[in-house]
Amino acid sequence: MTRRWLGRIVLAVLVTAGLSGRAEAQTPSTSAPTSGPWLVVGGGSTSLLSDCTDCENTNYVHTGSLLVDFGRAANPRFDFGVEFLWVPSKSSSGDYVRTAFVSGVVQFRPWKSKGFFIRGSSGMAFVRNWIVTPTISTADARSKAFALGLTAGWEWRANNHWGAQVFGAQHVAALGDLSTTFGTIQNVVGNFWTVGGAIVIR
Secondary structure: OOHHHHHHHHHHHHHHHHHHHHHHHHOOOOOOOOOEEEEEEEEEEEEEEEEOOOOOOOEEEEEEEEEEEEEEEOOOOEEEEEEEEEEEEEOOOOOEEEEEEEEEEEEEOOOOOOOEEEEEEEEEEEEEOOEEEOOEEOOOOEEEEEEEEEEEEEEEEOOOOEEEEEEEEEEEEEEEEEEEOOEEEEEEEEEEEEEEEEEEEO
């Protein structure tokens, strides 16, 4: 997955959002369904930072990401289901770093007639070749981490079944203690900040 490809996804979502806005301006706004399937597919630009108890140097990496949420609408304000976030990146040495979040997710809309939403998630992150500092990486290592996520954004609806959204999100992966050739690194945490867009199907 390249940044150019992810950029095209985000651009397509923003164009769809603009078209949805025009449709809403010309016709009465439609509220979210009271029940039924819920699917969100999109991507964004992600910055990730690794940190630990004794880390002195910060290590930022910028890459793209893929987001998928699916589940059901409980009522016009609540959706619940499963969230999948995939963040592929590379270390400064060229090693691939892949992180996949698999979490339970709940989305809440405070106002029925407005597009603002808040989404929270909790689950597991599966990590390969995590970068601890710019000079230390867990090459060829696989780790599991406790994961939390918080997302806020705005959704436009074209009709009862199609819409688009833009969002900002932070996901945290607590990897714990990692063993490397330099010794054990304690309390390793990964922070992921994402800005992006998605298509919504209901």
